[in-house]
Amino acid sequence: MSRLEHRVHELTVGQLAERSGVAVSALHFYEAKGLISSRRTAGNQRRFTRDTLRRVAFIKVSQRVGIPLADIRAALATLPDERTPTVADWARLSESWRGELDARIAQLERLRDDLTDCIGCGCLSMSRCALANPYDELGDTGPGPRRLLTARKEAAGTAAPVPDAARACAASGEC
Structure with a gap:
Protein backbone atom coordinates (compact mmCIF):
# COMPACT_ATOMS: atom_id res chain seq x y z
CA MET A 1 0.00 0.00 0.00
CA TRP A 97 -24.26 6.46 21.21
CA ARG A 98 -22.81 5.58 24.63
CA GLY A 99 -26.14 4.37 26.07
CA GLU A 100 -26.92 2.24 23.05
CA LEU A 101 -23.41 0.77 23.02
CA ASP A 102 -23.59 0.04 26.76
CA ALA A 103 -26.90 -1.78 26.17
CA ARG A 104 -25.31 -3.82 23.34
CA ILE A 105 -22.37 -4.71 25.57
CA ALA A 106 -24.74 -5.84 28.32
CA GLN A 107 -26.71 -7.90 25.80
CA LEU A 108 -23.54 -9.56 24.54
CA GLU A 109 -22.50 -10.32 28.12
CA ARG A 110 -25.91 -11.91 28.77
CA LEU A 111 -25.56 -13.92 25.59
CA ARG A 112 -22.11 -15.09 26.65
CA ASP A 113 -23.20 -15.92 30.19
CA ASP A 114 -26.73 -17.24 29.67
CA LEU A 115 -26.71 -19.12 26.39
CA THR A 116 -26.02 -22.39 28.22
CA ASP A 117 -29.04 -21.77 30.48
CA CYS A 118 -32.73 -21.29 29.75
CA ILE A 119 -33.06 -18.27 27.47
CA GLY A 120 -36.85 -18.30 27.25
CA CYS A 121 -37.08 -19.43 23.64
CA GLY A 122 -39.91 -21.90 24.33
CA CYS A 123 -38.07 -25.13 23.53
CA LEU A 124 -38.46 -26.42 27.14
CA SER A 125 -35.87 -29.05 26.25
CA MET A 126 -33.35 -28.30 29.01
CA SER A 127 -34.03 -29.46 32.56
CA ARG A 128 -33.84 -25.86 33.83
CA CYS A 129 -36.38 -24.58 31.30
CA ALA A 130 -39.34 -26.04 33.21
CA LEU A 131 -38.34 -23.91 36.23
CA ALA A 132 -37.24 -20.76 34.42
CA ASN A 133 -40.03 -20.75 31.86
CA PRO A 134 -42.82 -23.03 33.09
CA TYR A 135 -45.41 -23.83 30.42
CA ASP A 136 -43.53 -21.39 28.16
CA GLU A 137 -45.01 -18.42 30.03
CA LEU A 138 -42.37 -16.20 28.44
CA GLY A 139 -44.01 -16.89 25.07
CA ASP A 140 -46.82 -14.60 26.20
CA THR A 141 -44.37 -11.68 26.27
CA GLY A 142 -43.37 -12.07 22.61
CA PRO A 143 -41.29 -14.15 20.21
CA GLY A 144 -37.67 -15.18 20.47
CA PRO A 145 -35.31 -15.73 23.41
CA ARG A 146 -37.19 -13.58 25.93
CA ARG A 147 -34.63 -13.75 28.75
CA LEU A 148 -31.90 -12.45 26.46
CA LEU A 149 -34.04 -9.80 24.80
CA THR A 150 -35.87 -8.47 27.86
CA ALA A 151 -33.23 -6.09 29.23
CA ARG A 152 -32.78 -4.42 25.85
CA LYS A 153 -36.53 -3.99 25.49
CA GLU A 154 -36.79 -2.66 29.04
CA ALA A 155 -34.19 -0.04 28.19
CA ALA A 156 -36.38 1.01 25.29
CA GLY A 157 -39.47 0.95 27.53
CA THR A 158 -41.27 -1.74 25.54
CA ALA A 159 -40.67 -4.88 27.58
CA ALA A 160 -43.49 -7.17 28.54
CA PRO A 161 -43.42 -8.37 32.13
CA VAL A 162 -41.38 -11.45 32.96
CA PRO A 163 -43.54 -14.21 34.57
CA ASP A 164 -43.17 -14.52 38.34
CA ALA A 165 -41.84 -18.08 38.15
CA ALA A 166 -39.10 -17.05 35.74
CA ARG A 167 -38.23 -13.99 37.84
CA ALA A 168 -38.02 -16.09 41.03
CA CYS A 169 -35.92 -18.71 39.27
CA ALA A 170 -33.53 -16.12 37.88
CA ALA A 171 -33.26 -14.36 41.26
CA SER A 172 -32.53 -17.55 43.16
CA GLY A 173 -30.07 -18.87 40.63
CA GLU A 174 -31.46 -22.37 41.23
CA CYS A 175 -33.03 -22.86 37.82
Missing part, protein backbone atom coordinates in the same frame (compact mmCIF):
# COMPACT_ATOMS: atom_id res chain seq x y z
CA SER A 2 1.31 3.39 -0.84
CA ARG A 3 1.26 6.33 1.53
CA LEU A 4 -0.63 9.41 0.62
CA GLU A 5 1.47 12.45 -0.07
CA HIS A 6 1.00 15.01 2.67
CA ARG A 7 0.47 17.68 0.01
CA VAL A 8 -2.50 15.83 -1.49
CA HIS A 9 -5.74 17.46 -0.34
CA GLU A 10 -8.13 15.61 -2.63
CA LEU A 11 -8.25 11.88 -3.25
CA THR A 12 -9.48 9.82 -6.15
CA VAL A 13 -11.93 7.07 -5.32
CA GLY A 14 -9.11 4.55 -5.83
CA GLN A 15 -6.83 6.37 -3.38
CA LEU A 16 -9.64 6.63 -0.86
CA ALA A 17 -10.39 2.92 -1.25
CA GLU A 18 -6.76 1.90 -0.89
CA ARG A 19 -6.06 4.04 2.16
CA SER A 20 -9.37 3.34 3.94
CA GLY A 21 -9.49 -0.38 3.19
CA VAL A 22 -13.01 -0.03 1.80
CA ALA A 23 -13.95 -1.29 -1.66
CA VAL A 24 -14.67 1.30 -4.35
CA SER A 25 -18.19 -0.13 -4.68
CA ALA A 26 -18.76 0.45 -0.94
CA LEU A 27 -17.56 4.05 -1.28
CA HIS A 28 -20.00 4.57 -4.15
CA PHE A 29 -22.72 3.08 -1.94
CA TYR A 30 -21.80 5.37 0.97
CA GLU A 31 -21.94 8.34 -1.36
CA ALA A 32 -25.31 7.30 -2.78
CA LYS A 33 -26.64 7.00 0.78
CA GLY A 34 -25.37 10.45 1.72
CA LEU A 35 -22.69 9.25 4.15
CA ILE A 36 -19.83 10.85 2.23
CA SER A 37 -19.65 13.33 -0.61
CA SER A 38 -17.35 14.19 -3.47
CA ARG A 39 -17.00 16.83 -6.11
CA ARG A 40 -16.73 16.05 -9.80
CA THR A 41 -13.85 17.17 -11.97
CA ALA A 42 -14.31 18.53 -15.50
CA GLY A 43 -13.78 14.94 -16.65
CA ASN A 44 -16.59 13.77 -14.30
CA GLN A 45 -14.20 11.98 -11.92
CA ARG A 46 -14.91 11.91 -8.19
CA ARG A 47 -12.61 13.80 -5.85
CA PHE A 48 -12.90 13.44 -2.09
CA THR A 49 -11.47 15.78 0.50
CA ARG A 50 -8.89 14.17 2.72
CA ASP A 51 -11.13 14.32 5.81
CA THR A 52 -13.36 11.78 4.04
CA LEU A 53 -10.83 9.20 5.29
CA ARG A 54 -11.92 10.00 8.85
CA ARG A 55 -15.58 9.79 7.91
CA VAL A 56 -15.09 6.40 6.22
CA ALA A 57 -13.17 5.13 9.28
CA PHE A 58 -16.03 6.35 11.48
CA ILE A 59 -18.56 4.54 9.25
CA LYS A 60 -16.55 1.30 9.37
CA VAL A 61 -16.14 1.35 13.15
CA SER A 62 -19.78 2.32 13.69
CA GLN A 63 -20.99 -0.50 11.46
CA ARG A 64 -18.71 -2.94 13.23
CA VAL A 65 -20.34 -2.21 16.59
CA GLY A 66 -23.79 -2.53 15.02
CA ILE A 67 -24.90 1.05 14.50
CA PRO A 68 -27.41 1.14 11.62
CA LEU A 69 -26.43 3.14 8.53
CA ALA A 70 -29.41 5.46 9.01
CA ASP A 71 -28.08 6.43 12.46
CA ILE A 72 -24.58 6.86 11.07
CA ARG A 73 -25.90 9.11 8.29
CA ALA A 74 -27.86 11.21 10.81
CA ALA A 75 -24.77 11.59 12.99
CA LEU A 76 -22.53 12.52 10.06
CA ALA A 77 -25.12 15.07 8.91
CA THR A 78 -24.45 17.02 12.11
CA LEU A 79 -20.78 17.47 11.20
CA PRO A 80 -19.64 20.60 9.39
CA ASP A 81 -19.06 20.35 5.64
CA GLU A 82 -16.84 23.40 5.50
CA ARG A 83 -14.12 22.14 7.82
CA THR A 84 -12.50 18.97 9.04
CA PRO A 85 -14.37 17.69 12.09
CA THR A 86 -12.57 18.34 15.36
CA VAL A 87 -11.87 16.00 18.25
CA ALA A 88 -14.82 17.61 20.02
CA ASP A 89 -17.08 16.85 17.03
CA TRP A 90 -16.13 13.17 17.09
CA ALA A 91 -16.44 13.00 20.89
CA ARG A 92 -19.96 14.43 20.69
CA LEU A 93 -20.97 11.80 18.13
CA SER A 94 -19.54 8.89 20.07
CA GLU A 95 -21.05 10.15 23.34
CA SER A 96 -24.50 10.23 21.76
